[in-house]
Amino acid sequence: MHELGIAIRIADIASRVAQREGVIHVTGINVQVGELTGIVPDLLRFSFKIAAKDTFLENSELIVHTIPAIATCPICELQFTPDGFLTICPGCDTTECSIIKGMELNVVSIAVVES
Ligand SMILES: [Zn+2]
Numbered sequence: 001m002h003e004l005g006i007a008i009r010i011a012d013i014a015s016r017v018a019q020r021e022g023v024i025h026v027t028g029i030n031v032q033v034g035e036l037t038g039i040v041p042d043l044l045r046f047s048f049k050i051a052a053k054d055t056f057l058e059n060s061e062l063i064v065h066t067i068p069a070i071a072t073c074p075i076c077e078l079q080f081t082p083d084g085f086l087t088i089c090p091g092c093d094t095t096e097c098s099i100i101k102g103m104e105l106n107v108v109s110i111a112v113v114e115s
Pocket residue numbers: 073074075076077078089090091092093094
């Protein structure tokens with residue numbers, strides 16, 4: 001399960017940030033997940049519960065923000081929603097388009113209770 005490995009990394013990043021900031025109680029962790037990453041938000045939240053079990057993150061919630069996929073055409077500069085990784089420009093039919101959004105996997109912020 002690919003999501004478990006990612007959840008463990010997220011828990012690790014959140015722990016390091018919390019320790020560095022001297023935070024005792026993390027209530028939530030905000031992550032951005034691109035639509036094209038293949039990560040299933042429900043599976044990621046479930047995996048995070050496993051990763052956080054018996055750690056100080058046990059009662060924190062993983063908040064997943066899905067980033068929609070966007071591709072752009074270098075010829076006519078049209079921005080459009082790609083069909084998965086299939087990036088054919090609907091304006092001029094070129095196949096040279098680049099995906100500019102939808103590949104993200106970022107820990108954006110952690111929500112904490114001030115001690
Ligand atoms: Zn085009």
